[in-house]
Amino acid sequence: MKIFKFIKKYIFKYKLQLFIFFILSILSWIISISIPYITGNYIDSLIYSQNSSTIFNFTMKILLIGIVSIVSSFIMNYSYVKLQTKSAIDLNLDVLNHIFKLPILYFKDIDTTYLNQRVNSDSNTLVSFILNNMLDSIIKSLTLIFVFYISIRINRKLTILLIPFIPLYLAIYFIFKKPLFKSGHDLKEKQNKFFSKMNEQLYNIKLIKLNSTFEESGEQLRENFSTVLVSLLKYTRISYIFSSSDSMTVTIYQITIFLFGGMEIINGGLTIGQFTIINSYFSMIMECISYYLSLGKSYQDALVSYNRLEKILNQSKEANGDKTLDTIDxxxxxxxxxxxxxxxxxxxxxxxxxxxxxxxxxxxxxxxxxxxxxxxxxxxxxxxxxxxxxxxxxxxxxxxxxxxxxxxxxxxxxxxxxxxxxxxxxxxxxxxxxxxxxxxxxxxxxxxxxxxxxxxxxxxxxxxxxxxxxxxxxxxxxxxxxxxxxxxxxxxxxxxxxxxxxxxxxxxxxxxxxxxxxxxxxxxxxxxxxxxxxxxxxxxxxxxxxxxxxxxxx
Structure with missing residues (x-):
């Protein structure tokens, strides 16, 4: 992935924070994947053994898991913020350093406030995208493999029945891929220009006061905002339809698992605890598929930022030689x-x-x-x-x-x-x-x-x-x-x-x-x-x- 190649040097520069984030993310995944299995077995144990020690053991397990989860989540989020902030500012500074060395005439028709807003926004978008998805994509894949394996061992028929929902999810993404990219790109550009206009008004505050052009200044901002609003509403419509399609698929999935899962319990093919495990795990599967769909959407957003930064970085620097002087005569x-x-x-x-x-x-x-x-x-x-x-x-x-x-x-x-x-x-x-x-x-x-x-x-x-x-x-x-x-x-x-x-x-x-x-x-x-x-x-x-x-x- 070209975005990863572009960003990796900024993230891998901070190896300690990255290592901590990686280890704690794996720990968090192990905890999340274990809880449904432990809970399902606990339900069956209560139904069939009705032993008070089962309740005590389960309670202690959940308490221990909860404490570990809270502590690790705090450290993981702290490491993430530190890593994300440092990496984004390094990228930001590298792009600005390139801009500083562009030919002076490049800036003749450039709105520098807009340019600064654009570089800062795109740098943060790219670093956040990679950090949020670099490890998650691996974890979600492991989740799919593990959950399918356990679900098939519990009830093959119900598992096979639910598999068709996966290609349905994928089809939704490919339908919305291009519209999401185009509307996302347009929205970012309009937002950057609007914030630039706001900054221009503040910069010219003395001019506005001397001429009492408060209404005219407000009207300029409203006119600029109207273009942002149009782009925002278009992006919102496409995003909502995309999300609604996702929600509808989840609803159909839930109907299917409760209908056929309930029949399997009545027919003796599933225990209540096993049904709970499969339901939880298939919810994880749908979350994984949903994640990959949202990854596709966020990838399009990140691609917009990547293309905009690449456009700047592809601008040729001004000519500058390598000879030095100690004195000028x-x-x-x-x-x-x-x-x-x-x-x-x-x-x-x-x-x-x-x-x-x-x-x-x-x-x-x-x-x-x-x-x-x-x-x-x-x-x-x-x-x-x-x-x-x-x-x-x-x-x-x-x-x-x-x-x-x-x-x-x-x-x-x-x-x-x-x-x-x-x-x-x-x-x-x-x-x-x-x-x-x-x-x-x-x-x-x-x-x-x-x-x-x-x-x-x-x-x-x-x-x-x-x-x-x-x-x-x-x-x-x-x-x-x-x-x-x-x-x-x-x-x-x-x-x-x-x-x-x-x-x-x-x-x-x-x-x-x-x-x-x-x-x-x-x-x-x-x-x-x-x-x-x-x-x-x-x-x-x-x-x-x-x-x-x-x-x-x-």
Whole structure:
């Protein structure tokens, strides 16, 4: 089974929990299969021997079985939850790691909330399916073999009479197999999109409040929910008909066993105790067949999740080489062309060299490709450019840019995002080695007032909270960049939300460190141009400048 092959490495990673779960599941099966036999013999013993010791012995057996069952069930369920949770999060993280390494343009038209909801839901569905059925399918098969053997030994005629119910059950599954898959797939997709729309409304809460669009927002959710409801009702109808067919088969089975079993008792072919055993065991048989039918249904649900995850994992990762660098002295562009759609060049035959010890300012109005150019030389568009970009003497496509960006390139974006953590955690995010004193010194140099915050550097921040301004976010981002002490520093609009005093302090820092750095500043502001060694107009880089180019920025 392809789903098992896909999931097994996540489950078998936790061997101890799996072993405990396996042993206790077997114990639980032994108990369940023994009780009907013990009970049937007890009934016959009461009828024929009428010995009080029989009652005492049976009571003690049931008490012991009950205690063992309760304790083992607790441990088994505890192990299951632990195993299921750990395995699902491992799968979830693996898929997310693959997503992180997809080309940046993959996300241009992707609803990331929907994607996250989908990955989480499908990961849990697959792990639960395998854990719930990996052992159960074996146990149910053993149950069928054992129960048939005992039932035939007790009364062959009645057992053979009940066998036709098995193919009837199987026929029901094959009739409903495809409708269950299609309706299940449609329902999952609609649910994920609905939850994504709900998250979007919460994300835009300020917009909703400012414009008082409460009714419009509610109407959007109702419209989206109506599509979910249609899919849900369709899935419910098919599931109910499937379940009703199952229930009707069980009802016919019960009529048959009570009618012919009763006749066998009257004719002396069965004792009451034996009838009880066969009735219980055939109920187990029907449960097993019902289980295999529901397995078929849950397999279709799991197959939906598998196909959706496989679709993501089949997306090709972005190009990334395996060569590493310890230092960057030059970045050279030779005959570089860039296009998003391979039809119109945004960058056309561009040549340039960035050298260590200089500050470069890239200027131009918004929307003319400055940030696109930065993303290009950072290796985010390796699949989309022609020509050559060299770091020292190594072509960009051959470099492990994940490692290079992490270690020796520092980037401060125009609108930096925060992680939901403290000021300190935001400053050191992605930096393994740092000096605590350097953090406070850099914050002070950039005019960041720690005294404003109740817990100083340990104050918790949230992306959409109102306890931090845009300028303070930018200063945190700049502090992180300087603390990293990289060879290449790239600042995207670093003066956009800074006051004059803070801008002067930033310029002072840049002049101090530039001797050992390549510093590239993207700006349309004149305040910082006086420290530039070279100024590059976006006209020189971008082709068809007068066109309205809607660039995608990460």
């Amino acid at each position: 030059t970045i050279i562009l030779e005959n570089v062309y860039f296009s998003y759609d391979y039809t119109r060049n945004i960058i056309n035959d561009f040549n340039y060299e960035f050298k260590k010890g200089s500050i470069y300012c890239i200027t131009g109005r918004n929307g003319t490709g400055k940030s696109t150019f930065i993303n290009l030389i950072l290796g985010l568009f390796n699949d989309y450019y022609k020509g050559n970009i060299y770091y020292n003497s190594l072509e960009l496509r051959k470099l492990d840019m994940y490692s290079v960006r992490k270690r020796i390139i520092g980037i401060s974006e125009q609108e930096p995002r925060l992680i939901n953590d403290t000021i300190k955690k935001n400053v050191v995010y992605g930096i393994n080695k740092y000096n605590y004193g350097d953090i406070e010194e850099l914050l002070k140099k950039l005019n960041f007032d720690l005294n404003k915050f109740s817990k100083g550097i340990n104050t918790s921040l949230y992306e959409d909270a109102n306890n931090i301004s845009g300028g303070e976010k930018l200063k945190i981002s700049l502090t992180r960049t300087f603390l990293k002490d990289p060879d290449v520093i790239i600042l995207d609009e670093p003066t956009s939300v800074l006051d004059i005093n803070s801008i002067e302090k930033l310029k002072f820092i840049l002049n101090q460190i530039k001797e050992y750095k390549i510093i590239i500043i993207v700006t349309h502001s004149k305040e910082i141009l006086d420290i530039a060694d070279e100024v590059i107009s976006s006209n020189e880089i971008c082709y068809n400048l007068n066109d309205k180019i809607n660039v995608y920025q990460s």
